[in-house]
Amino acid sequence: MILALAGGVGGAKLANGLAQVLKPDQLMIVVNTGDDFRRMGLHISPDLDTVMYNLAGLNNKETGWGLAAETWRFMAALERLGGPTWFKLGDGDLATHVERTRLLSAGQTLSDVTDALRARFDIAHKIVPMSDNAVATIVRSKSRWHSFQEYFVALKCEPEVLEIKFDGIEFARPSPAFLAALESEELQGIIICPSNPFVSIAPILAVPGVLSLIQSRNVPVVAVSPIVDGQALKGPALKMLKEMSLEPNAIGIARHYWQLIDGLVLDQVDSHLVRDLDTYKISIALDDTVMKNHEDQKRVASVALALVSELRAKQ
């Protein structure tokens, strides 16, 4: 079984590629919930939704978030009423939040609810939250601490990030399925999807016990770089690399992950960086890693899985 750690759009694309290559019992997708927040009384799990909509084939390919063929009647009516409109809730997307909130209010855990929604979206592969406990990613700028959604949506990632914290992380436990997978004899490898290392992957690794469990297991850990040709395909990963004083390219990614990963998948346009990565003793695979369609997703997934197999063979 392969464990994939995923956050937003890039993570959801690779997760979907893995789901195309692996059978349902061969894959578990563990998703960041540090971005989860409450709005209008609703529990919103942006990364779980992005992964879920991608695997259901319902994702909006233009925006990267939300549903395809979405309508905005609710939002238009709210705007007419002078309500807050900075967080865009499509009519279909809103139903997901309402149903998730209803099931949580009825006492179900986020794991239960995620599994119920997954089934209702006819998704065969397992999607699990990193934790059933509330963890909130917060970001400090020069002026103050911001909630992740304020930083990401309202402030458009513009403030310089001086510090990132995962509020509540010390009380969080890995979700039961995640913990079971980390301890399972079936675990053959861990793939870190090309999600933002600092705000999508870091919260998952920060859940107490996760990092030590991963390091105690003798399974390969392979990351796919979210930086291609010195650019983040989406989101503030590149800007954050700079703000963390890391190289704003795939080398920065390698340096960030180096104590954790055994393998790194880079885009072939970054092949000139491979020599500089020698010091990190990481196995490198090169491929076209920009995922524009399902075929791309499948190919990158296969490359990452091949690297996992190669590393297992060496062990």
Added chain:
Amino acid sequence: MILALAGGVGGAKLANGLAQVLKPDQLMIVVNTGDDFRRMGLHISPDLDTVMYNLAGLNNKETGWGLAAETWRFMAALERLGGPTWFKLGDGDLATHVERTRLLSAGQTLSDVTDALRARFDIAHKIVPMSDNAVATIVRSKSRWHSFQEYFVALKCEPEVLEIKFDGIEFARPSPAFLAALESEELQGIIICPSNPFVSIAPILAVPGVLSLIQSRNVPVVAVSPIVDGQALKGPALKMLKEMSLEPNAIGIARHYWQLIDGLVLDQVDSHLVRDLDTYKISIALDDTVMKNHEDQKRVASVALALVSELRAKQ
């Protein structure tokens, strides 16, 4: 100034007629909030919405509730997810509930919120809740107590009603504007709209202090019968008259209100009942009281206002 007490659809129609005849400073519409409930984390005020949508000219004339030209994208998505769909929330209507809930959560009173929404819907006339305190109309059938929405929407008013209570009423206070109007020197009359006497008007009158204040004032109280030709135009008023052992016609209405009202507007098809009403010493006005359009609303409002004037002249 005229105080109109209103509940659902019939009440909203007459309220709208009064608003066509009277200037904004000549009318206050006090609305039942005993039907208010929470659903999906939202505070829903069905009667306030019905009155508001009617006065904004946005009401759905076919259903009697909700908005005209409503869309149902949210509800369709919720149904696809297997969510609960018995309470129908249109996309535009949902925005009203979300914005009301947001303002209430921010610490505003229901009076404040109602006034803010009224302004946003460009309504000039005052609409006020009967109380800012939570009051819940509950209905007892042979089997048990039901919330009003369960009885009214889910059970379609089918169970026999043995008892009605207004849960929380003993702790409720009239809303500040309602109380001020009841105590105002400007008050010239009170009109009880053709709403359900038992579940729309009774909660308003049951707010502690309201009935005694009305009775202490020397102003005419005029009701418009919600029963025409032995039929309720909408809702369970007729069925409830029978269940309360009252005559299932305008006489039952007169008997129910007789200690409170000075005048009663009946439909002319019920003119044969007038003689039987003699014992109640109530002034009767006859008119076509079925309100199919704005002209009808205006006419019935004028008849009720004329009866108020006539009764004032006699005092």
